Amino acid sequence: MSPLTRNMWRDIRKSKGRFIAIILIIMLGVLIFVGVKAAGPSLNDSLNKTVADKNLSDIQVISTTGFSETDLKLARKVPGAQVEATKMKYVIGGKSKVAVALYGYDDDAKQNQLIMRSGRLPQKANEVVLDKNAKSKYSYKIGQTFKFANDSGLKQKNYKIVGFADSPQFIDNQSRGATNIADGQVQLFAYIPQSQLDMSVATMLNLHFNSLKDKNTFSDSYKDSVDKKLSILKRKFKDRDYQRTTEVTADYLKQFDQQQAQLDQLRAIDPQMASQQQVKLNEARTKALKKAKTTYTWQTREDLPGFSAYGESSDRIAAIANVFPVFFFLIAALITFTTITRMVEEARSEIGTFKAFGYTKWEISKNYYYYAISAGVIGAILGAVIGNESLPRIVLALYKQYIALDWVVGLQWWVILIALVFSLLATLGAAVIVIRKELVEGPAALMRPKSPKSAKKILLERIKPLWNHLSFNRKVSYRNLFRFKSRMFMTIIGIAGGTALILTGFGIQNSIGASGNRQYSEIFDYQAVVKLNDDANQTKVKNILQQDKQYKNSTAINSTTAKLKANGQQVNDVNVYTPNSLQQFKKYVHLKNNLQKQGVILSKKTAQLLNVKKGDQLRVTLTGGKKVSLKVGSITDNFIGHFLYLSPQVYQNKLGKVATSNTLLLHLSSQTSAQRKHLANRLLDSGEVMGTSYTHDVLDTVSKMSSSLKPIILIFVLLSGTLSFVVLYNLTNINVSERIRELSTIKVLGFYNNEVTMYIVRENIILTIFGIIVGYGVGNLLTAYILHQAATEQVIFPLTISWFGYLVATLLMIIFTAIVMLVTHNKLKHIDMIGALKSNE
Incomplete structure (x- = not known):
């Protein structure tokens, strides 16, 4: 091992804290960048796998008068369409007399397959499979009886519960759609043998296209393809509603013609009774002819309960991922750049010594490059692995509002590559710039310490009445703030960035909730x-x-x-x-x-x-x-x-x-x-x-939408807080190491430990306060931008950040400053004053 390499390892051992801090900062930046970027695709991929495995239909058509064989033939003319007809109706059932979406179960059906959670599928005429919510919300158990209302149009009223299931048609556990019976909200779905529904024709057509199976169900490509298929289907059914109305009307009239003939016979026997019956028959005929009018409802997956909300939710995470992690990572990269720069500048005398011994510029530079690459690559790999493998799974696990999905978490290679490039720019880039700058100087100049920056008058000094009333310590602190401008800006950026990110986390959640609250107030x-x-x-x-x-x-x-x-x-x-x-x-x-x-x-x-x-x-x-x-x-x-x-x-x-x-x-x-x-x-x-x-139902939906983001926001707040703490700690350490001779001098002059600590910490307090104030403004701007990106065609999110968000952000920054102050105080108590004041000549 060459002297240069041994020196590099010695530097790492001597400044383990700095090396670990660089790794941590890079890791945090990459973790949230990669993790949040992967969360949106993971949500979509997981749902895509579930709906593909269960053959969720791409298009559903519902008819008020049902579908004849003619309708099925027309639907099959759509290229690539697999068509299945299903008996379906809304009925009232259960102890609570709730609206139930009732489907006829068919063994041969391939589409919209149930996801059994317990029990089995119906095999006998008197068996029913219920929505999983019937078990959790209404306490039904397998073996119990589920009763449907008398007017449900079924072969019997009572059915034995044999299983509980989820359905790919109802991915949102809290929403089963709307209807025109009961309270207007479907509470459960149920499946009984198709023969049990007293219906001569199916009321729903399901169309599935194998060519679309591998497409992302939320992608523009999929939606455009489905829209084209739907347009073809609508063309095939052009004027079909009129034809179907005519067919059903003819069927009804045949029945009424027969009844009219019977009534005419009755009129000869009992005219008064016949007259009364005629009025009833006329009313029934009028109602029947109204029922004969055929109306088609065209649905794609977007129209199914919960689908649009799920897609919008993943879109919101994607919108957050396009801004929040990038901003987070830029702060991390900026601080890392500063840390590496300071490290190389501190090693001036060593660089000068090696240069005097005849080592080439490359030989001197490469070890610092290896140091920077090591920190950058280790931090990036750790952040990428932890971020990609943890955050998407945490998000998926916390989406309890939706049915349990088959988790799909793929590696986002292009995101990881971008993160690695930025990590190396922050670490290796800083080393390259500073080393090239330092190596321009000769060995003698490098082996001497840099001349300290000369003090300049600051604006505060020109306000004489105020300046003259300040203590000596305070005057020194204010001068030092402007004397080390780069450190001042880095500290403000670090604190402001952390404050802004925490505020943004709360702001996103508050603003989503505010859309409903403000609409209905x-x-x-x-x-x-x-x-x-x-x-x-x-x-x-x-x-x-x-x-x-x-x-x-x-x-x-x-x-x-x-x-x-x-x-x-x-x-x-x-x-x-x-x-x-x-x-x-x-x-x-x-x-x-x-x-x-x-x-x-x-x-x-x-x-x-x-x-x-x-x-x-x-x-x-x-x-x-x-x-x-x-x-x-x-x-x-x-x-x-x-x-x-x-x-x-x-x-x-x-x-x-x-x-x-x-x-x-x-x-x-x-x-x-x-x-x-x-x-x-x-x-x-x-x-x-x-x-x-x-x-209330709309507000409840918006509230759930807001609540679903709480865990994600908590993750953002924790990671933002951690980054702010590491940044503040790292910059304070740099400040102490840069000014060790100065601090040793004032300690030799008789300053007490508390006074020496306040000499440094006072600057931190001022910068923290200023950083928090700047963070308030940046946080509002960042939240507003993300909300603009996250807005949907239906919803605008008004910028709203609660006082609690400001309180948490402020308190966290104050706590971090206090912790750093205590650590710094302990460190400054044990300064080697003699060693620090030794001449470098």
Whole structure:
């Protein structure tokens, strides 16, 4: 081993703390960079594996009148389509009389295979497999009986529970979709033998494409491919709804013709009875003909409960990964660069000595390069392995809201490579720059210590009244702050970066939660929406509402959906609200401007997507096909969903008719879950209401979305705090080692240990305070940028950081400063003053 190599190992042993600090800083930076970058893909890959293994359908079509063999033949004409027909309906069942999505089980079905959690699949006519939630939420057990309502249209009411399962169609454990029975929310799914459903035709078509099986279900490529397949399917079914309506109508009329013939015979015997029966028959015929109208609902995976939320969740993590870890890693790299620079500068005399002995520049340089490479590579490898293998698994394990997935955590090689390159730039790059700079000087100059920086007057000194009242120690501290500017900036950057990262963690979570809270406090001020039937008796509905203790008042509006186009852009599923009473409407929806004066008001996110502003024209296609052109009167704040508000006058002028009430917005006092369900059931039982939805359910969903990020935020806070501590500790050590002669001098002059410590720590306190303040600003900017990246087509996240976030960030920085102060104090008590003051000449 050459003297140079031995010297390098001696340096590592002498300054183990510094070498370990460099490794730790690099490791932390790489760990969070690689780990968070891998979390989003791991979430998607894990779900992709689950849905691929269970053959989740790519497209589902639901018909109000079922599918005939003709429909199946049309669906099979879509290239590559595997088509399966399923009997499916919404029914009421269980002890709690909840809405159940009931499917007919078929042994031969290949798509949407159940994931059995306990028990087995149904084999006999009287057996049922229930949603896993029936076990956890309603305490059902295998062997018990599950009872369906009398009007469920089944061969029997009671079924023996033989198993509990998850389904790839319901990946979110907390959401099973919406329906128009019970309280409007599906609580469970269930499977019974297909023959047990008293239905002559299937009501759902499932289409699966093997060519799409290996695609990422959340990728643009997959979505574009599915959209093309869906477009072909819709073309195949063009006018099919009219044809199917005709077919079903003919079937109904055959039945009624037979009944009419029997009634005509009865009329000859008992005219009065026949007359009464005729009225009933006419009513039944009218209802049946309404039922004969065929409507198709087209669904892709995005429309399944929980799928979009899951994809948006992984997108949010990806958005965080594009900013948060990069910022984190840049701070780590910057501090590492400074540390390596200081290390090489401290070794000037050794470099000069070796140069005097005749060693070449490369021979002297390479050992420092090896030192830098060793620290960089060890830190990068440790960070990459720990980050890639731990963070994605932690994230997956904490996503308890979703069904248990088959974990897929692949190595993100390109991310690891980027991290390694940056690690070497921070370590080896610093060594190369400083060594080249130092080796320019001759041996004699290098073996002498650098001349200390001359003191200069600082701005504070020019404020005489203030400067003259400061103690000697304080004057020295303030001068030293500006004397060592690079250290000052590095400390501020380290503290500000840590504070900003912690604030950003809290800010992301607070802001996601705030979207729902602000939507249903600042903008929407109602607790429920009641959707009325076309011919609803509003008086009857009002009577039911007034009998409810929690009911306060309501307002009627016309509610429909529309497709908006402008500037080549399009937004679907926009809620169009036209109030009956503008005065009443103000109490339920708080718009930025007066709807009466503006005529047309558009929500902010919708306007952004369409790239329109006040005064621009919108092309509106309403449900039913009616097309109108509207001028935007103003744009209003909105956080969730897309909304277009029309005054009654604009509605009448543009559509040529008065807006009819089909929706009620309700003011309700605080309700329990049971009370909400009771009111919804009573309204549905009246026959006047299609369904009731509660703002509580929306807020609950947003709250769960926010809560799902808590563990991730905790990881960010811990890692950010750790980085800040290591940075502060490392920079303080550098400061002490650089100024060891100065500190020894003041100690020889009679300063007490506490005074010597405060000589250094006072600077740290000032820099920490300043760093925290700067961190507040950076944290807000960083959070705002991430929220902008994480926003979806439906949701805007308003920048919100709670006082608790500021408190935690501030306290952590103060605690870290205090710990470093104690460690430094202990170190300074044992300074070798004589050794430090020896001349280097």
